[in-house]
Amino acid sequence: MTKYARDEFDRVPETSARQGVHRAVAESRRRSLAPILTAGCVALAIGLVAFLILPKLGFSAGQAAAVGDNATATPSATSPASPSPAPTSPEPTATDPAATDPAAAPSVTPSIPAAGVDKTQPVTIYNGTTTAGLASRVGGTVSSDGWILGQTGNWGGVPQQTSVIFYSDAEQKGNAEALGTLLGIDTLVESAEFNLPLVVVLGPGFQ
Template structure:
């Protein structure tokens, strides 16, 4: 069943009309810049509100060298962390030192023992370590109070570091144990 409508004024299209569709209006020039300007303005307002909120919520926000509000940090502020005391290397001839050779090179324990004895250390034992694959030379100490002495002994052994360890406590009466590793510079002629 077909429905018919009565003709009205919209059924007649004038012949001089150049456009199609009455709802489309030609764009005005510069209309795109207006949208861009509104977007830029909205962005600036949002950034300004965000920065203002940061100043209100966080009074420690520092912009530049002066800090927030142009103030400098006060002298009465407590320090965040105290400086660790610096341990100075010492030589204590009363401490017993054991020297172990952890390399396949023969005679290193005796040579390093002689060097330590010449520096003032009481070298009681010079021997080979249980393994010959030690890489880094290390002075081991078991008591934190002996850190300065370990640093002093390490200063006499080129390239040696120090380590707090209980591994060598059972070796006898030695307070310090020097283990020579493969990075130890072997003197020429040996």
């Protein structure tokens, strides 16, 4: 209850329509919906025209689809081509230096043929030591190496200080060197005294 006395504005009929602020709010809401409804009606009308009238003017659904496809294909046709990969250089291969640089070719030195060894020449062996059977034992070594074994026996000449191989002439020098390598004898003497191509005299200290 208020302290003021009631007046004529406090008496509101129960059946009367509401007025004042409530009415203004309702009217503003109706005005805000009007543009939306108008736009919806316009869009519906355009859809009906496109669906009913355009086919009669000669536009078909296939042509519309073709136009749509061309519109979507245009950007890809004008898009820049993707860069192609750069060509790769071939891997270097190993080459023969002699093929590219003649100076790099290895020099071939002709081998000097060794002096011919004729093992068909008979080899005579004398034992100039006090070891019995030494000439026969050395003769077996010479025969096993492929030489033709001549006479074997004890040495009856001037006593020798070391083992010696006598060869008759220069043609037998290669044979004498081969025998010296086989028997470990370094002393080689050319002599025609024996009338034999090769003579081995085993001296003191021969093993």
